[in-house]
Amino acid sequence: MAKKVHPHGKLSSSPSSSCYFTSEQETTFTIWMKSLVLNGKGCTVFDSTGHIMYRVDNYNSKHRNEVYLMDFDGRVLFTILRKRYWRLFGFWEGYRSCSNSDSDKPAPEMKNPKNYKPGFQVRKSFRILKRSSECEVILGLDNDEPYNYTMITSCSSLGSKSACKILDNFGEIVAEVKRKEARGGGVVFGEDVLTLEVKPCVDHSLIMGLLVVYSLIYCKM
Numbered sequence: 001m002a003k004k005v006h007p008h009g010k011l012s013s014s015p016s017s018s019c020y021f022t023s024e025q026e027t028t029f030t031i032w033m034k035s036l037v038l039n040g041k042g043c044t045v046f047d048s049t050g051h052i053m054y055r056v057d058n059y060n061s062k063h064r065n066e067v068y069l070m071d072f073d074g075r076v077l078f079t080i081l082r083k084r085y086w087r088l089f090g091f092w093e094g095y096r097s098c099s100n101s102d103s104d105k106p107a108p109e110m111k112n113p114k115n116y117k118p119g120f121q122v123r124k125s126f127r128i129l130k131r132s133s134e135c136e137v138i139l140g141l142d143n144d145e146p147y148n149y150t151m152i153t154s155c156s157s158l159g160s161k162s163a164c165k166i167l168d169n170f171g172e173i174v175a176e177v178k179r180k181e182a183r184g185g186g187v188v189f190g191e192d193v194l195t196l197e198v199k200p201c202v203d204h205s206l207i208m209g210l211l212v213v214y215s216l217i218y219c220k221m
Helices: 204-217
Strands: 027-032 041-046 052-058 066-071 076-085 089-096 120-125 132-139 147-154 162-167 173-179 193-198
Touching: 027 204, 041 204, 052 204, 066 204, 076 204, 089 204, 120 204, 132 204, 147 204, 162 204, 173 204, 193 204
Parallel strands: none
Antiparallel strands: 027 041, 027 193, 041 052, 052 066, 066 076, 076 089, 089 120, 120 132, 132 147, 147 162, 162 173, 173 193
């Protein structure tokens, strides 16, 4: 018996004057690595009550160079672009699509993100003979106050109990993705259902933006 979700739920907590979503307590989400769009690529994120909080709907499954992280109402929170250099190498940049003062309107820079500074940048670290793979994350570029995060995943990626950990510059876990575990009641989860745990006072939308890049890098989306 599959777990029921509520695709028509509303955001349970989204400040109307801000596109930064935080909580003073640890927050748990359920990630379903499926798009609500038929034959589309993406993911759908539910809160603890089964309401949709975030979603990615890539209508063209072959086009992964420009992806949008949205809330339930379809408001774009991050525009994520893939950049390349030397043909073989590349990185990802995320542009926050709303301002902290007026989040109901698209930020002007989204008309052409290439002319503005990204909120974060992610690039994969290539290390031979390592049981884990790392992605280097630089945050705060849009405020000229850069600082670093790290995303670590095991070689088995989403097949392991802990699929991905996001660490701050002190090495502390700020968010972790795990395989969804059934807790009785005949609930059965597939490998495409995950649990995301976000530590207190960490921007949920930013973590989701990073996890979208993670999924794109490892071809999970």
